[in-house]
Amino acid sequence: MKKIVRLTESDLTNIVKKILNEGSKSSPWDEIWYRLRKMSSGFDRLDDKYDIYTFGGLDFIPSEDDTLELIPEYRNPKNWRDDYEDGVKVLEKYEKKLKDIFDEFNEESNLPFRLHVIMNSKFNIILSIK
Numbered sequence: 001m002k003k004i005v006r007l008t009e010s011d012l013t014n015i016v017k018k019i020l021n022e023g024s025k026s027s028p029w030d031e032i033w034y035r036l037r038k039m040s041s042g043f044d045r046l047d048d049k050y051d052i053y054t055f056g057g058l059d060f061i062p063s064e065d066d067t068l069e070l071i072p073e074y075r076n077p078k079n080w081r082d083d084y085e086d087g088v089k090v091l092e093k094y095e096k097k098l099k100d101i102f103d104e105f106n107e108e109s110n111l112p113f114r115l116h117v118i119m120n121s122k123f124n125i126i127l128s129i130k
Helices: 009-021 029-039 084-108
Strands: 043-047 052-055 058-062 068-070 115-119 125-129
Touching (some): 029 043, 029 084, 029 125, 058 125, 084 115
Antiparallel strands (some): 043 052, 058 068, 115 125
C-alpha cells in the first residue's frame, strides 16, 4: 500500500538543509544562535561556508576552543568612529547589549551551560559556553 505524504515548502527546505549539512561538522553555536535569533532580530547566521555568526553588524568566527571571537577588522575602535574614545564606547555598547541578551537567555533556558561575553583589553569580544 502506498502512502501520500504532503510536504510544505518549508518542510522540503528543512529536509534538504539537513541532508546537505549531514556530513559537515556542527558547531555547538548553531543551535544556540538559532535560539538567540528567536529572542532578538539582531542575531543572524551569515555564512555557513565560512562559519560567520553575525549580531547587529558584528561578525564572529569560531575559534579552536569552541568560543566565538570578533573578527580582527572589528576590534579597532577607529573602525567604528573617527574619534578613538567614541569607537571604544560603540564596542562597549555592543558588549553590554550582548551581555544583557545572554543573561536573559541564561535565565530562561534550562540548559546545563551558561553563555558568557568578555571583551578583553584589545577589544576582542569573546562569546563562550561554560
